[in-house]
Amino acid sequence: MATTEEAVVAPKEEQSDAAAEVVEHIMNHVADANEFHIATIGHQHYSLHLPCILYRDGKLSVFSSGVFEGGEKQVDGYKLEEHSGRVVDALTGKRSANIVSYFSATDSSRFLDLSITKNVFTSLFGFLILAVVLFSVARTYARNKNQAPKGIQGVIEPIINYLVEDVIKLNIGPKYEQFVPFLLSVFFFILINNLIGLVPFFPGSANASGNIAFTFVIALIAFLIININGNKSYWGHIFAMPGVPKWVLIILTPVEVVGLFIKPIALMLRLFGNITGGHIAILSIVSLIFIFGKMGQSVGGATLGGGMAIPIVLFVNAMELFVAFLQAYVFTLLTSIFIGSAVEEHHSTEHH
């Protein structure tokens, strides 16, 4: 990796160095971290030290990420990678196990990182905000029974009402009621994490809903709900599409089976791509200031970069605000449609 970079950037070393540094900053920003960086004043970094929960070979290590002292110390065979803020193996510098390396790598450097990371912190923070808002709204409904909505109720009600009436009920049909809590949870949980990610300073800015693990979990739960509730005709349409010649099924059935998995994978990747892409776009444009300014050496360049970046970032940020709602909506809508196709009753008389 490093060698190819070196070969490409060799002719314009200085400028590409700045660009590479920017790329690294951006990629580290959209990734997860064990410390929540708040600000750097002078050379002093201010971070929220999140709790680390690490597990290796039957040994559980629980401590605050503050014990690493910003990457200077090693604890229990772990150290903190300075740029990314991630806990890595002290010897090999390898990161904790992901879904692939947990099963492929079996060496002693393999460990599990169950820490409350930046993204976990953001999810919890979003959970807290929604709990406060939604519980207070629910309480207002209980208190002001059959009265006109007021205050925050007036914000939440149209959203819930729209989702229930025009998305969930419309796409699922008469059996929609049991899916309402799940689909509303999907919408609000994605939305709040999208929105928190757009706030450019602590406790915002984390890319929780743009993390593949986050979208994987919600897509997986959606996949389970869709297929657990699949009725006879749903499975019939997958394995033996009615009204189709037998030999066509040889081609059609594998396509349908693959389609089962493609649907949630598309859900997962769509949310991941949109939110991560938005973060990268905003950060890249902001970075124009540093690239043009040659990392603080050219004030004129920085001014030019700023003049270009500020209006574009304003525009992209506004668009990302729209995307935050849109992606939460799209995820909910598509999940509703998939559930709808799984629970739909086909009557033989009106079919083919």
Add this chain to the structure above:
Amino acid sequence: MHILAFDPMSLILPDLGLLFWTTIIFLLFWFLMGKFAFKPIVKAIKDREQFINESLSAADKAKHEMQQLQSDNAALLKEARDEGAKILKEAKEVKESMIADAQNRAKEEAAKIIADAKLEIDAQKKSALAEVKNEVSRISIDIAQKVLARELDSSKDQQTYINSLVEKIKAN
């Protein structure tokens, strides 16, 4: 030379830690919000919708009843007004006939009184005339007596003649 310190694959390979926590947080969120927020809110909205529909139909019904009542009232009012007009008209007729009656009777009375007065005046006139006649005849006799008293002494024939005259007057 700068070495990239991030692994691009880490972007698309889910971390087990984040998978674990997101699963727990989302399931907890789903359970808590579903039970204590979404279900009660959706139910409250539905209940309120039903309440509003019922209230609207009740109001509609009340409006209809009110309209029915109003039209009933209007009919009643019209009837009462017609009755009143009729009564008024009748009263007017009665009044007019009474006035005409009274006038007629007054006229008749007046005519009767006038006729009576005329008769009385005639009678009075007659008796007055008779009295005048008597007086005149008495005076004329007196005068004649006085005139004749001087001449009667002269002749017996004359006396006889006078007597016959007096007889004639008396006969008148």
